[in-house]
Amino acid sequence: MKIAVIGATHAGTAAVKNMAELYPEADITVYERNDNVSFLSCGLALYVGGVVEDPQGLFYSSPEELTAMGVRMRMQHDVIDIDTNRRRLRAKDLVTGEEHTDTYDKLVMTTGSAPIVPPIKGIDLDNILLAKNFRQANTIIERAEKAEHVTVVGAGYIGVELVEAFKQAGKRVTLIDGVDRILNKYLDKEFTDVVENDFTERDIEMRLGESVTSFEGTERIEAVVTDQGKIDTDMVILCVGFRPNTGLLKGKVDMLENGAIKVDRYMRTSNPDILAAGDCCAVPYNPTGGHAYIPLATNAVRMGTLAARNLEEPVMPHVGTQGTSGLHIFGLNMASTGLTETSASAMEHTVESVLVTEKHRPEFMPTSEDVQLKVTFEPESRRIVGAQVISKADMTQAINTISAAIQGNMTIDELAYTDFFFQPHFNQPWNFLNKAGLAAQKTLVRRGKQAVS
Known part of the structure; x- marks a missing residue:
């Protein structure tokens, strides 16, 4: 059996480890854009804030470990096309620029998610940064050393964690969100009021219910303009959400409107040769009985493990998810x-x-x-x-x-x-x-x- 895996963060790493053990005779190839695997992005703010001093602790596997398990690792390779009828893919080596084709019997899509980059005027100015992977985390740490005022756009989990990290580092911090409450996807007002009051007592500027209309600066960010005012700043972190990274299969398998791949309880897509897991998927959501897009590492590792177990035949169903999550901010x-x-x-x-x-x-x-x-x-x-x-x-x-x-x-x-x-x-x-x-x-x-x- 020839297996191709695209993406090796949480779901991909879990799938590959389990497949290597369950199918020792299989020919397994992993395609990964980055030069690392298994980065715990949920620890990004802790790394930026200096709580985690050794970044290697944020990785729970490595290309070397997976290679030692008999897996062929195509690191820094970008899959640019998938022919689902012929069960063939085309990939580009991001170092050499060379392209090659490969075939598969089973394809496991664990392509994860990508940060949403809104089409705002001035978005390409220097020091407007994203917060998702290890490389971006290192860039934030490097640039933050010289920054005096940091503006975080997006008041979800990563956004508020970065606010805490920058405040504890002695920076002046502004938090902007288009919704009138922070953490509104996770908590009701009785709970977000508690956190917002704590932020106010710590002199964190919150510009809630405001939408960013443009970024200003010559070459480097100098100000953020919203529909209600202007904030002078020398560094911006965009944390406005994630989108499923599923363009390779658009129109080829069933998806939700946002592009998340729909899988059954055995991680199978609408194509019998393709399974999917992790942040690229919509998961069975127990509170409503439907599907929901919930990009969490916990969901990803469970789904990746199940994708491996159900690769040949459906043997173990997903019990569904509740989207359970936790957060620690300022005590x-x-x-x-x-x-x-x-x-x-x-x-x-x-x-x-x-x-x-x-x-x-x-x-x-x-x-x-x-x-x-x-x-x-x-x-x-x-x-x-x-x-x-x-x-x-x-x-x-x-x-x-x-x-x-x-x-x-x-x-x-x-x-x-x-x-x-x-x-x-x-x-x-x-x-x-x-x-x-x-x-x-x-x-x-x-x-x-x-x-x-």
């Missing part, structure tokens, strides 16, 4: 899973929520931090479909628990009486997850909706 620990009220509204999915606010452990303990938990559920089915938490105490593992609850179709009634331990060092006698379930029950009882036995 605040937050995490979310599934639908927020914001995302549910955008999807026109009817939900209700309950908010629980309490101390994370008994107040007779020497210290006790505030914790805020929100659980979102469907009022008719009573099924849990999402949750969010924030606290100075690390209560984020509760969101992993809710993620498992969503995957198992747990109701708020079951959550109310689930068995959780109590120990004063860690929690309250009534676990706050139980309390959320009880609160949801009371909400529905007031409307005459009793639990179904």
Whole structure:
């Protein structure tokens, strides 16, 4: 069996390692544009901020390791065309410029995602940088040494993490986003208000609900112009989101409108010879039962592993995802899973929520931090479909628990009486997850909706 793999970050590396073990007789070739594999981009801000001093710790594999497993590594090779009818691809060596063709029996697409670069006037000015791969991280570190004011465009996870890194490095920082809240894809307003207030207290300038209209400068960035004003700056980091890198298969396999490849629960595309995994894919999304584009490293490694296992025949289905993620910013620990009220509204999915606010452990303990938990559920089915938490105490593992609850179709009634331990060092006698379930029950009882036995 001849296998071609395009892309070797999270999904690709996981797929290749597993394929090398499962199919030792297979002829496996990897095509990768970069000179490295498996870069943990989720650690990029930690590297930029100096928390991670040795960048090698951000790689969990290498071309040498995969070569030693019998894999042919075509590093710094760009696949420029795929003929799915003939099962043939054409690739260009980015070092020599030479092109060659190759054939495959099975193709595994793990091409990942690419940063969105908006078509804004002045976008090509020097010191307007992207934040995705290892090379870009090194460029940010190098340029930041001479920068006094940094403007971050995009208030998602990477954006706010970079804001923290630059602020701790003593820079003046401005954060711009076209939406009126930061982290709006992951958290509802009750939670983002907490983070925004903390940013304000740290003299971080937030220009929310503003759209960048142009960048100004002679050769180098000097100012960012928005629809509401102008910000003088000497460095800009664009973090406005990612798009699936799937142009090679456009019109050749089924995709969502944004270009994400649709796969079944065995990572198979609509073409029987092609599997796909990672950030180039739309994943089965348990809260709604449909597909969703959720570019997370955790999704990618699971999908890559499954692509390898299901390469010859469907043997192990994907259990679906909840889009579970966490974040640590300036001492605040937050995490979310599934639908927020914001995302549910955008999807026109009817939900209700309950908010629980309490101390994370008994107040007779020497210290006790505030914790805020929100659980979102469907009022008719009573099924849990999402949750969010924030606290100075690390209560984020509760969101992993809710993620498992969503995957198992747990109701708020079951959550109310689930068995959780109590120990004063860690929690309250009534676990706050139980309390959320009880609160949801009371909400529905007031409307005459009793639990179904």
